[in-house]
Amino acid sequence: MNGEPTQVAFAPHKTLLEVLREDLGLTGTKHGCELGECGTCTVLLDEIPVLSCLVLAQACDGRRVRTVEGMATGEGLHPLQETFADLGAAQCGYCTPGFLLTAEALLAAIPTPSRDQIREALAGNLCRCTGYLKIYEAVELAAARMRGEDAQPRPETIHGR
Amino acid sequence: MGDRPRDRRSDHDRPAGSPARRPGDLRVVGTAHRRIDAVGKVTGRTQYADDLALPRMLHAKLLRSPHAHARIAQVDVSRALALDGVHAVLTGADLPTPFGILPVSQDEHALCPDRVRFVGDPVAAVAATTEEIAAAAVDLIAVEYEPLSVVGDPAEAIAGDAPLIHDYGDAGNLHKLVNLEFGDVEEGFAAAHHVREDLYFYGGNTHLAMEQHASLAEWTPDGRLTLWSSTQTPHYVHRALARVLELPPGRIRVVATPNGGGFGGKSDPFNHEIVVAKLAMLTGRPVKIALTREEVFYCHRGRHPTLMWVKSGVARDGKLLGLHFRTLLDGGGYGSYGVASTYYTGALQTVTYQVERYKFEGARAFTNKPPCGPKRGHGTPQPRFALEVQMDKIATDLGLDPAELRLRHLVTADTITANWLRVGSMGLGACIAKVVDASGWRTRRGTLPYGRGLGLACSSYISGAGLPIYWNDMPHSGVQLKCDRGGGVTVFCGSTDIGQGSDGILATIVSEVLGVPLGEITVVSADTDLTPVDLGSYSSRVTLMSGNAAIQAAERARDIISQHAAEKLQVPAERLVFAEGRVFDAADPDVWLSFAEAVQGAEARTGTVGTVGSYTPPASPGRYRGAGVGPSPAYSYSAAVVEVEVDPDTGIIRVPKAWVAHDIGQCINPAMVMGQVEGSVYMGLGEALMEEMVYRENRGLVHKIPSMLEYKSPTTLEMCDVETHLVADPDPNGPFGAKEVGQGPLLPIPPAIANAVFDAVGVRVDEVPISPEKVLRALKDKARGGPGRTGPTAFPDIPWPEPIRVPTPWEGGDGKALKHDAAGRRGRAADQSAAALPRSGAASHPERQH
Amino acid sequence: MLRLPSFTYLAPKTLKQALQWKHDAGPEGMYVAGGTDLYPNMKRRHQDPKVVISLAGVKALRRKPAERRNGGTADAGLALAAGMTLTEITEHRKLRRRYPVVTRGAELISTPLLRNMGTLGGNLCLDTRCTYYNQSYEWRKAIDFCMKKDGAICWVAPSSPRCWAVQSSDLAPVMVALDAQLHLVGRAADRTISAAAFYHNDGIAYLTKQPDEVLTEIRLPAPNGWDATYHKLRRRGTFDFPVLGVAIWVRWDAARVDDARIVLGGVASWPQAVPEAAEAVRGTQLEDAAIEAAATAAFRPSKPMDNTDFALAWRKEMTRVYVRRALEELRDRHATRRP
Ligand SMILES: Cc1cc2nc3c(=O)[nH]c(=O)nc-3n(C[C@H](O)[C@H](O)[C@H](O)COP(=O)(O)OP(=O)(O)OC[C@H]3O[C@@H](n4cnc5c(N)ncnc54)[C@H](O)[C@@H]3O)c2cc1C
Ligand code: SF4
Ligand code: FES
Ligand code: FES
Numbered sequence A: 001m002n003g004e005p006t007q008v009a010f011a012p013h014k015t016l017l018e019v020l021r022e023d024l025g026l027t028g029t030k031h032g033c034e035l036g037e038c039g040t041c042t043v044l045l046d047e048i049p050v051l052s053c054l055v056l057a058q059a060c061d062g063r064r065v066r067t068v069e070g071m072a073t074g075e076g077l078h079p080l081q082e083t084f085a086d087l088g089a090a091q092c093g094y095c096t097p098g099f100l101l102t103a104e105a106l107l108a109a110i111p112t113p114s115r116d117q118i119r120e121a122l123a124g125n126l127c128r129c130t131g132y133l134k135i136y137e138a139v140e141l142a143a144a145r146m147r148g149e150d151a152q153p154r155p156e157t158i159h160g161r
Numbered sequence B: 001m002g003d004r005p006r007d008r009r010s011d012h013d014r015p016a017g018s019p020a021r022r023p024g025d026l027r028v029v030g031t032a033h034r035r036i037d038a039v040g041k042v043t044g045r046t047q048y049a050d051d052l053a054l055p056r057m058l059h060a061k062l063l064r065s066p067h068a069h070a071r072i073a074q075v076d077v078s079r080a081l082a083l084d085g086v087h088a089v090l091t092g093a094d095l096p097t098p099f100g101i102l103p104v105s106q107d108e109h110a111l112c113p114d115r116v117r118f119v120g121d122p123v124a125a126v127a128a129t130t131e132e133i134a135a136a137a138v139d140l141i142a143v144e145y146e147p148l149s150v151v152g153d154p155a156e157a158i159a160g161d162a163p164l165i166h167d168y169g170d171a172g173n174l175h176k177l178v179n180l181e182f183g184d185v186e187e188g189f190a191a192a193h194h195v196r197e198d199l200y201f202y203g204g205n206t207h208l209a210m211e212q213h214a215s216l217a218e219w220t221p222d223g224r225l226t227l228w229s230s231t232q233t234p235h236y237v238h239r240a241l242a243r244v245l246e247l248p249p250g251r252i253r254v255v256a257t258p259n260g261g262g263f264g265g266k267s268d269p270f271n272h273e274i275v276v277a278k279l280a281m282l283t284g285r286p287v288k289i290a291l292t293r294e295e296v297f298y299c300h301r302g303r304h305p306t307l308m309w310v311k312s313g314v315a316r317d318g319k320l321l322g323l324h325f326r327t328l329l330d331g332g333g334y335g336s337y338g339v340a341s342t343y344y345t346g347a348l349q350t351v352t353y354q355v356e357r358y359k360f361e362g363a364r365a366f367t368n369k370p371p372c373g374p375k376r377g378h379g380t381p382q383p384r385f386a387l388e389v390q391m392d393k394i395a396t397d398l399g400l401d402p403a404e405l406r407l408r409h410l411v412t413a414d415t416i417t418a419n420w421l422r423v424g425s426m427g428l429g430a431c432i433a434k435v436v437d438a439s440g441w442r443t444r445r446g447t448l449p450y451g452r453g454l455g456l457a458c459s460s461y462i463s464g465a466g467l468p469i470y471w472n473d474m475p476h477s478g479v480q481l482k483c484d485r486g487g488g489v490t491v492f493c494g495s496t497d498i499g500q501g502s503d504g505i506l507a508t509i510v511s512e513v514l515g516v517p518l519g520e521i522t523v524v525s526a527d528t529d530l531t532p533v534d535l536g537s538y539s540s541r542v543t544l545m546s547g548n549a550a551i552q553a554a555e556r557a558r559d560i561i562s563q564h565a566a567e568k569l570q571v572p573a574e575r576l577v578f579a580e581g582r583v584f585d586a587a588d589p590d591v592w593l594s595f596a597e598a599v600q601g602a603e604a605r606t607g608t609v610g611t612v613g614s615y616t617p618p619a620s621p622g623r624y625r626g627a628g629v630g631p632s633p634a635y636s637y638s639a640a641v642v643e644v645e646v647d648p649d650t651g652i653i654r655v656p657k658a659w660v661a662h663d664i665g666q667c668i669n670p671a672m673v674m675g676q677v678e679g680s681v682y683m684g685l686g687e688a689l690m691e692e693m694v695y696r697e698n699r700g701l702v703h704k705i706p707s708m709l710e711y712k713s714p715t716t717l718e719m720c721d722v723e724t725h726l727v728a729d730p731d732p733n734g735p736f737g738a739k740e741v742g743q744g745p746l747l748p749i750p751p752a753i754a755n756a757v758f759d760a761v762g763v764r765v766d767e768v769p770i771s772p773e774k775v776l777r778a779l780k781d782k783a784r785g786g787p788g789r790t791g792p793t794a795f796p797d798i799p800w801p802e803p804i805r806v807p808t809p810w811e812g813g814d815g816k817a818l819k820h821d822a823a824g825r826r827g828r829a830a831d832q833s834a835a836a837l838p839r840s841g842a843a844s845h846p847e848r849q850h
Numbered sequence C: 001m002l003r004l005p006s007f008t009y010l011a012p013k014t015l016k017q018a019l020q021w022k023h024d025a026g027p028e029g030m031y032v033a034g035g036t037d038l039y040p041n042m043k044r045r046h047q048d049p050k051v052v053i054s055l056a057g058v059k060a061l062r063r064k065p066a067e068r069r070n071g072g073t074a075d076a077g078l079a080l081a082a083g084m085t086l087t088e089i090t091e092h093r094k095l096r097r098r099y100p101v102v103t104r105g106a107e108l109i110s111t112p113l114l115r116n117m118g119t120l121g122g123n124l125c126l127d128t129r130c131t132y133y134n135q136s137y138e139w140r141k142a143i144d145f146c147m148k149k150d151g152a153i154c155w156v157a158p159s160s161p162r163c164w165a166v167q168s169s170d171l172a173p174v175m176v177a178l179d180a181q182l183h184l185v186g187r188a189a190d191r192t193i194s195a196a197a198f199y200h201n202d203g204i205a206y207l208t209k210q211p212d213e214v215l216t217e218i219r220l221p222a223p224n225g226w227d228a229t230y231h232k233l234r235r236r237g238t239f240d241f242p243v244l245g246v247a248i249w250v251r252w253d254a255a256r257v258d259d260a261r262i263v264l265g266g267v268a269s270w271p272q273a274v275p276e277a278a279e280a281v282r283g284t285q286l287e288d289a290a291i292e293a294a295a296t297a298a299f300r301p302s303k304p305m306d307n308t309d310f311a312l313a314w315r316k317e318m319t320r321v322y323v324r325r326a327l328e329e330l331r332d333r334h335a336t337r338r339p
Helices: A016-023 A079-087 A096-109 A115-121 A133-146 A155-159 B008-013 B038-042 B078-082 B131-140 B185-191 B234-245 B271-283 B293-299 B338-350 B381-398 B402-408 B428-439 B502-514 B542-569 B595-606 B670-689 B749-761 B772-783 B826-831 C015-028 C038-043 C086-091 C093-098 C100-107 C112-117 C120-124 C137-142 C171-178 C275-281 C288-299 C312-337
Strands: A042-045 A048-051 B058-064 B070-076 B086-091 B122-128 B142-147 B174-182 B194-202 B214-220 B224-229 B252-256 B287-290 B306-314 B320-330 B358-365 B452-462 B477-483 B489-493 B521-525 B576-579 B582-585 B592-594 B609-615 B635-646 B653-663 B721-727 C008-010 C029-032 C051-054 C066-070 C074-081 C181-185 C190-194 C214-220 C226-233 C244-253 C256-265
Touching: A016 A042, A042 A096, A048 A096, A048 C112, A079 A096, A079 A133, A079 B038, A096 A115, A096 A133, A096 B038, A115 A133, A133 A155, A133 B670, A155 B670, B058 B131, B058 B271, B058 B293, B070 B122, B078 B086, B078 B131, B086 B131, B086 B271, B122 B131, B122 B271, B174 B338, B185 B306, B185 B320, B194 B381, B214 B271, B224 B234, B224 B271, B234 B252, B234 B271, B271 B287, B306 B381, B320 B338, B320 B381, B338 B358, B338 B381, B338 B452, B381 B402, B381 B452, B381 B749, B402 B428, B402 B452, B428 B452, B428 B635, B428 B653, B428 B721, B452 B749, B477 B502, B477 B542, B477 B595, B489 B502, B489 B542, B502 B521, B502 B542, B542 B576, B542 B582, B542 B592, B542 B595, B542 B609, B582 B595, B592 B595, B595 B609, B635 B749, B653 B670, B653 B749, B670 B721, B670 B749, B749 B772, B772 C312, C015 C029, C015 C051, C015 C214, C029 C038, C074 C093, C086 C093, C086 C100, C086 C112, C086 C120, C093 C100, C100 C171, C100 C226, C120 C171, C120 C214, C171 C226, C171 C244, C171 C256, C226 C312, C244 C312, C256 C275, C256 C288, C275 C288, C288 C312
Parallel strands: B058 B287, B224 B252, B320 B358, B489 B521, B653 B721, C008 C051, C029 C051
Antiparallel strands: A042 A048, B058 B122, B070 B142, B086 B122, B174 B358, B194 B306, B214 B224, B214 B287, B306 B320, B452 B635, B477 B489, B477 B609, B576 B582, B582 B592, B635 B653, C066 C074, C074 C214, C181 C190, C181 C214, C226 C244, C244 C256
16 A cells, blocks of 8 residues: 555455545545546556546455555655646646546656647546646646656746737 | 726725835736645645544435425334434424525425425435445335426426425516516617527536535534535535524534535535534534435536527617517526526626617526526526627628627726626727637638638626625625734635635735745635635635735735834835745845744734734625626626537537637736636536436436436547636726636637537537537538527517616616506615615515515 | 445456356356446446456456467467456557457547456446436436336336347447457356357347356457458547447458448447348448448448437437448548558
């Protein structure tokens, strides 16, 4: 669990979502439907983004689970967290953990994603606040910084024209 | 910011000796910066309502009606009570006092006592040790219903044999009837060069905030109740709880948790909030409820499906000599904000283009569906759709460019409209110019290949309603400010952050005035114990109202601190500048104190440095009954050009790009403004193309698609590219000139898409959502030689009341209705206050407004 | 929060163990693979197994795609293990190169996140769907349930004796069009059947598979001279199930269509083959007239019911457009490939 061996007892029919939130106190993982229809509950299971509302917690025995709580390190926020915060990619913030983890997996696979690749990769996460555009920009900016570039947001994205 | 020629607030309110703030002085306001709650949100630390848990907490579930309309003959809860783990069961009899957001519509019960009015109406509630046990117990409650006939839509509601859904309202199932006339429209039509009549329909849709509503209540043995809830309006929830639970308000604390999206859907006091409070009182244990997605669809309060009839008469140059609007709203089972919604479908038609004479008839019908209420744009996207498509048709008829037609007849700044709304700053012209240029409108429109097109539309929205929801003459927003010896500042305000960033606005404004870094400002908001009242996050009121209150509180603090610092530094107070955590001499910046030192000195001299600020909107010039809905301290303006691709074989529409310009007055934090514009475009796109609340007529009006999957919300693959232009035309009433942005930019999107479809394939879909079926039907109609239109074809007969006649400003009116008319009732109306809703006694006479 | 009912979860490592445990559990037992169909259904109480047997840990179902050889040399196609996730399908290079229609069908399914979880086998066994059925227990109770679960009547066609729930898998029509062979392993025997024979046109008993049988392998025919495509209609570009799927397979003989199969998804309770439409293109060069004839032939038997997204009449009409466009794509591709 976020890099630490974790033992937890729970009712056998609980989903990973429920165990995270109710038995491990990790309420950073949110939920919007519990039926696989929104992407809000996304976590990384062995570094692959999955919907925790449809994963049985028992099936995670011996596997690596990462949640939004595991993104920031002692050194600070993850670059995606920085750019999501700065660009306003998190408005109400409810969908944000799911987007962050999906985006993290994307950048691990494709360090320089095109706008279309980002759009495709995030096509399983719904957001009702942002219209997604700030999220794309935050992913692009974080990607550039993770590649070591000294990237700044484009002025028109935060100031308009 | 320009030179703020109309800066009334600072002229009146600035205490003597306070250093003037000059435009160039802005340091934080107007810069793009990280909002103060951002880190909590990106690290998962922000606690939404369902993230809260208390020791010994019970879980609640509601039993909801399977019938759209029925009498409750009997409720047997014995089997539920007997279930292991069940601690309490409630039915309607336990919470007999009605409530509702508007004093004139106190028509809801926490649990239906004797009648259910839609599928999903709550009937009973259980508190148990787990959610599963609560759900199992709910299934064991036996309710005997006597089904009544079901009213599916407004046409059925007004049919002679329809059962009455409520025993109040203006006529039968017509909850509200409005008839207002500003000048003689018939005269306008007679003088017009061109008259057209059209029908439009705007379908119902819902907010679909990602967070499902949740509430947690705690009752402590000292007789105090606390409710944490995902609500946009803690103050109104506070009032409803006090009323229904019969507790002194001083014993109730309501905390609005950060909302995982609201969009208007969390603006009413809800059944579940009252129920968990009562269950906590009964069991002595904390009780939580977390609604399922399906239940959120039953809470609804979304966009009213609205049928509209529009008659316009224009001069040769397109000037609107007469405009007559009729709206018929499908209200669903309860009042909610419906009276205000009804007025809003007629209020803002006049603030964009000059309208010489204006008549508005509006009606809201009760039907057996989840109640409609305020969704982003509250009551105005529907008539805006109709008006903007109508303008497009007029332009076509007159052979004018639709942009040109609009530009010619813009309402000018600092005027009063036909229906007595005072428009201050007005940047629509600049907005139109920007989107026209950016989109290549002049060269591309009408010249794109068949199947592609451009459409333009405009809009305006209020920056806060001029009047509160219940009559009172207190401020709409209050701020308390505490300056700490360490240099930190805490801002207390009742405003509620629903994702729009209102906490950040408060921090930014205080940072600007006191020169304290953002990181040293703490915002405590939306807590009825800790914060002064702010009416809530609705009507785009928060930035303007809480922002002005914050300026006042901060300026007062600055004055207190200045007095001390001036003495200490031996500098005249007017020369002091508060910036970068310091207080220094403008003439010699090397003469300074740290902000903390300045606070300490002031505290030593005068005691704790704490101030308050509050804001009350200016009075509106309209003085007729109904004039309460529409006035605002400032109106935002937006224009949009949208490009569409229509597949003529299928009718499927793709929207590659939208150009939007928004007159924001002044950005407090441009990054957040951009987000609001883009989010509004997104929601407008969803409404225009796919989102719709639909019910199964054949299965007793059950909601057809109460799920994230089947209620279609645009994904990353549907969202269009947006190019945003911000127009800064500071409004004297806004904090630093700021106006709203949360709702306005949604409004032009649906009509711009409809107009673009016309440009693309030459057909009119006068109906939202503009689904492929409708586009294809119109195309076929056109191919057969028909007019090429899909849309409503009739408007039912409504027993409109006698109009309230109000002479326009240019007819020499005084904002009041004419005293005498046939019915002889106007005399009383004319004396009414500006309030839309009766001043007093309203709550005790919920049954009648007139 | 919607929750699962309680059940016992078993995670066998071998097929044999899985079959045995399923046998032991009897009708109370169900297999699960990715769970993206079964778990939502269980949360809505469509299925209420007391024992859930996960196939995720069964090695035999997770094998890498294997090329099949006839008599050692001749290409006999590719075998896909049923436990492959849809993402694995979309990312498999060889599959993309040799069977782009399978990749494409898989890419069009649900969302990237669901594709990381959902499997090929689960997709082919996907429960049929209906907007009267894919609802919560409370919702279904409010309408007095329906024939498919807990009730007696079909609300889509109240006078009908059968359930009309819709076949909604994207890969099912593709596999029927390709005439893929499905390998099933039971406790007593194994068998291999054509994909078409795997389905029944009945919303309730939609599979011919015995409850105990495990689908282990999907065998694709060798790519020799045929081409195929899949077109999907839905409201949004992601998430949504097909309201119409058009899978078309053609075998070219020089410039002419030697053989064809046209299969519709989302319009019946099984992948609906339309032999009349296939007949209309056989022997043609897919000239406009032939395509139009096929589109019309497909349009006629397409009988969407009022239990999915979109208006009925429009959906039916789209059959014509989508069949036409799929055939045009095949024709155009053939033209570019032939010098
Ligand atoms: C929001 C959402 C959108 C979706 N959109 C689509 C879509 O667009 N197109 C589409 O086709 N599907 C869609 N799906 C359905 C589903 O995700 C996929 O079909 C997926 O491939 C199912 O595979 P699974 O492994 O998750 O199935 P599971 O849920 O594990 O199993 C489904 C059924 O198959 C049985 N089963 C599974 N594997 C085997 C096997 N090897 N042998 C025998 N029986 C087996 C199970 O017992 C169960 O009855 C969607 C689902 C959701 C929640
Ligand atoms: S088709 Fe009829 S029986 Fe089948 S799920 Fe739908 S309503 Fe039920
Ligand atoms: S909660 Fe919506 S997908 Fe899991
Ligand atoms: S930020 Fe609110 S749902 Fe995405």
